[in-house]
Amino acid sequence: MPIVTPLTKLLNIRVPVVQGGMQWVGVPKLVAAVSNAGGLGIITALTQPNPSALRTAIKETRAMTSKPFGVNITLLPSINPPDYAGYARAAVEEGVTIFETAGNSPGDLIKYFKSNGCIVIHKCTTIRHAKSAVKLGVDVLSIDGFECAGHPGEEDIGGLVLLARAAKELKIPYLASGGIADARGIVASLALGAAGVNMGTRFMCTVESPIHQNIKEKIVASSEQDTVHIFRTLHNTARVFKNKVSMEVVAIERRGGAKFEDVRDLVSGQRGRMVYETGDPDYGIWSAGIAQGLITDIPTCEDLLRTLEKGVEEVISDLSAVVVKAKL
Numbered sequence: 001m002p003i004v005t006p007l008t009k010l011l012n013i014r015v016p017v018v019q020g021g022m023q024w025v026g027v028p029k030l031v032a033a034v035s036n037a038g039g040l041g042i043i044t045a046l047t048q049p050n051p052s053a054l055r056t057a058i059k060e061t062r063a064m065t066s067k068p069f070g071v072n073i074t075l076l077p078s079i080n081p082p083d084y085a086g087y088a089r090a091a092v093e094e095g096v097t098i099f100e101t102a103g104n105s106p107g108d109l110i111k112y113f114k115s116n117g118c119i120v121i122h123k124c125t126t127i128r129h130a131k132s133a134v135k136l137g138v139d140v141l142s143i144d145g146f147e148c149a150g151h152p153g154e155e156d157i158g159g160l161v162l163l164a165r166a167a168k169e170l171k172i173p174y175l176a177s178g179g180i181a182d183a184r185g186i187v188a189s190l191a192l193g194a195a196g197v198n199m200g201t202r203f204m205c206t207v208e209s210p211i212h213q214n215i216k217e218k219i220v221a222s223s224e225q226d227t228v229h230i231f232r233t234l235h236n237t238a239r240v241f242k243n244k245v246s247m248e249v250v251a252i253e254r255r256g257g258a259k260f261e262d263v264r265d266l267v268s269g270q271r272g273r274m275v276y277e278t279g280d281p282d283y284g285i286w287s288a289g290i291a292q293g294l295i296t297d298i299p300t301c302e303d304l305l306r307t308l309e310k311g312v313e314e315v316i317s318d319l320s321a322v323v324v325k326a327k328l
């Protein structure tokens with residue numbers, strides 16, 4: 001039975017699952033595979049070296065799918081500040097109508113997308129930020145719990161409470177993001193009022209994901225205990241895979257008084273990218289969420305979404321049986 005929610009209707013997708021923005025991972029091959037499988041694939045704009053390359057990536061994606069897909073733009077501290085407005089303009093001019101925004105001070109970008117008639121999904125980690133984004137006119141919120149990979153914000157609120165608060169306080173549809181990799185997580189999210197889910201780490205571990213096979217296998221072999229937070233002391237907290245480099249960064253931060261310059265060479269995104277290219281999990285920093293503890297296989301996106309859909313039906317039916325038994 002199809003899972004119909006405000007998200008599937010708004011985006012015209014079959015399954016309420018979004019493949020969120022992931023640096024170095026959200027490239028046309030994966031995005032098209034997710035969209036073809038019935039979810040929403042999202043190209044990560046900053047993975048492309050410049051706005052012109054983003055135009056090419058959009059064209060490549062369109063050549064591989066006729067289904068809806070989006071573009072992510074994340075505004076966070078960067079070693080080389082990107083031309084955010086240039087990426088946004090390129091995507092709008094290429095006819096993209098769905099955007100995922102995330103990070104700090106997204107107001108101008110959101111206004112630009114809305115003035116061009118686009119749908120905006122804004123990712124945030126507090127209800128306070130969610131409400132500000134609603135005022136800016138976003139269509140959907142992506143409520144990112146502390147479980148997530150990448151940047152969870154600085155307030156450390158897990159998805160269970162954050163989503164229950166969202167159910168009480170938000171009047172527009174929202175996605176559950178962070179810690180979701182299986183059917184139980186999707187059903188729990190729907191029960192918490194979400195119109196769908198955002199998954200990142202789960203999609204890193206698919207056949208069409210562009211990262212090296214060794215890293216996919218490393219995720220499968222790892223547990224929920226194999227991530228760590230870096231940048232806590234710099235107020236730019238990021239959950240990343242626990243390896244030699246991330247532990248070195250944490251050790252430098254623990255000494256006290258660390259500045260970004262003290263860790264810059266260790267954490268650079270270009271170095272992290274080599275992890276995905278060479279398959280050496282200890283080469284640099286790479287993002288992973290605690291959902292990796294739930295990941296045990298490397299399916300195609302098509303198989304993954306079919307399995308999740310079937311799993312959702314089974315979990316709901318098991319739950320109904322529990323409720324009937326409880327009533328007897």
Ligand code: NAD
Nearest residue numbers: 021022023074076077078079080234236260267268269270
């Ligand atoms: P980068 O090489 O510019 O920086 C590496 C890491 O250091 C990033 O986490 C960045 O936020 C952090 N950083 C940079 N300057 C900093 C400073 N002055 N103080 C504190 N932290 C600082 O990053 P990159 O890998 O080339 O990525 C480019 C941008 O995309 C970064 O802002 C990054 O955070 C962001 N990003 C996006 C996604 C996404 O899903 N779209 C995922 C992860 C990171």
